[in-house]
Amino acid sequence: MDVFSGENLTCIRGDRIVFANLNFSIEGGEVLHLQGPNGSGKSTLLRLMAGLINPFKGKLNWNGSEIQIQERDFCIYFHYVGHRDAIKNALTVEENLRFWSDLKSLGQNRYLIKKALDTFLLTNLSNLPARFLSAGQRKRLNLARLCTTQAPLWILDEPANSLDKESSEILDNLIKFHQKEGGILAIATHDILMPGSKTLNITDFSNSINSIDLDHE
Amino acid sequence: MAFRNGTDTWVVVMFFMIVVILFPLGVGPEPAILSKISSGVIWVAALLSAMLSMDRLFHVDYDDGSLDLLALHPQPLEFIVLAKVLAHWLTTGLPLIIISPLLAIFLNMDISSYFTLIVSLFLGTPTLSLIGSIGAALILGARRSGALLSLIILPLFIPVLIFGVSAVEASILGISSKPQLLILGGLFLLSSALCPLASAASLRQAIE
Numbered sequence: 001m002d003v004f005s006g007e008n009l010t011c012i013r014g015d016r017i018v019f020a021n022l023n024f025s026i027e028g029g030e031v032l033h034l035q036g037p038n039g040s041g042k043s044t045l046l047r048l049m050a051g052l053i054n055p056f057k058g059k060l061n062w063n064g065s066e067i068q069i070q071e072r073d074f075c076i077y078f079h080y081v082g083h084r085d086a087i088k089n090a091l092t093v094e095e096n097l098r099f100w101s102d103l104k105s106l107g108q109n110r111y112l113i114k115k116a117l118d119t120f121l122l123t124n125l126s127n128l129p130a131r132f133l134s135a136g137q138r139k140r141l142n143l144a145r146l147c148t149t150q151a152p153l154w155i156l157d158e159p160a161n162s163l164d165k166e167s168s169e170i171l172d173n174l175i176k177f178h179q180k181e182g183g184i185l186a187i188a189t190h191d192i193l194m195p196g197s198k199t200l201n202i203t204d205f206s207n208s209i210n211s212i213d214l215d216h217e
Numbered sequence: 218m219a220f221r222n223g224t225d226t227w228v229v230v231m232f233f234m235i236v237v238i239l240f241p242l243g244v245g246p247e248p249a250i251l252s253k254i255s256s257g258v259i260w261v262a263a264l265l266s267a268m269l270s271m272d273r274l275f276h277v278d279y280d281d282g283s284l285d286l287l288a289l290h291p292q293p294l295e296f297i298v299l300a301k302v303l304a305h306w307l308t309t310g311l312p313l314i315i316i317s318p319l320l321a322i323f324l325n326m327d328i329s330s331y332f333t334l335i336v337s338l339f340l341g342t343p344t345l346s347l348i349g350s351i352g353a354a355l356i357l358g359a360r361r362s363g364a365l366l367s368l369i370i371l372p373l374f375i376p377v378l379i380f381g382v383s384a385v386e387a388s389i390l391g392i393s394s395k396p397q398l399l400i401l402g403g404l405f406l407l408s409s410a411l412c413p414l415a416s417a418a419s420l421r422q423a424i425e
Binding site for chain 1: 280281282283285286287288289290291292424425
């Protein structure tokens with residue numbers, strides 16, 4: 001079973017300490033739910049987990065061994081979904097999906113792409129240039145990439161923004177399925193309820209330098 | 218990808234043509250003068266048109282978040298930079314080269330030096346794209362990035378300009394332009410080795 005953990009993570013942006021001595025540990029099948037008000041550093045922590053930001057101090061571990069951000073082998077283990085949708089307007093919906101999954105894995109994955117489009121109800125739109133999509137449809141296309149990766153660790157930053165109720169349920173089911181498969185999830189969200197998840201409140205680490213253990217709910 | 222947004226290419230080619238055509242109008246239609254300045258005009262115009270499209274090289278990817286995902290891919294960012302530069306050159310550099318003999322006719326350039334002009338552009342424009350990628354990566358997130366970009370990279374274009382123009386000039390004078398072309402080739406090889414490293418490093422900074 002995979003374990004993803006962080007030790008003594010400290011992040012400084014500009015002159016401000018965003019959080020200090022933050023620890024977390026997530027095992028396969030578990031969800032880490034980041035909480036905190038806007039601007040408290042949830043996105044920063046998620047970007048740090050994804051290796052987009054170097055921590056000022058501390059380290060990230062995957063199955064007990066330290067992740068070297070410079071080594072790109074770790075990239076295949078996770079999938080990051082950020083605020084911005086990374087959708088190319090000039091390409092069609094299906095081409096957008098195919099481009100990214102081709103970049104990630106060189107194998108044949110037509111079936112996975114078809115399944116991803118089906119899951120997020122985008123099959124009817126698959127030949128439409130992405131510039132015609134609405135905000136919610138773009139988000140769905142962004143999330144559909146989750147279905148095309150086999151990454152065990154998902155890092156999701158506000159994935160339910162601008163989704164309608166039906167799409168949120170799809171995402172919810174996808175997350176449950178991912179959990180059942182033994183996948184790990186780190187998520188920051190205000191919209192989806194995450195029963196049975198570990199919670200991590202960023203504000204606990206932003207004001208005091210003392211390390212506080214994760215509390216289980 | 219860049220091909221799909223075809224307008225970029227047209228804008229660059231039209232810009233190139235208009236700049237070159239403006240010179241006979243401004244300097245006067247004296248064939249002797251025109252043929253004297255022809256190589257310089259074409260090279261400066263090529264340089265400015267390469268600049269024109271340069272700021273879009275990484276900007277769209279940066280804005281829509283694709284750059285984050287590209288940085289998280291197993292392929293090193295350096296290769297991705299190289300691929301983007303190649304795409305940039307194919308959509309802007311190559312059309313300029315194809316159209317340049319036509320513009321050389323406008324400027325009454327000596328027919329014997331067309332070949333040198335094309336070879337020098339072939340060696341020079343990829344170098345411009347490569348050097349420009351550093352600037353395009355550095356300006357990400359800056360305000361008024363277009364003006365900043367020209368200030369950063371135009372001085373770096375000077376060596377390419379000097380040797381590009383003097384190669385064509387030499388062949389107009391009937392002497393061998395081989396030394397200049399060799400230097401242009403050297404600049405190209407040097408920049409193709411170093412520029413992707415520098416661009417990727419500044420892209421990583423931009424993402425943080």
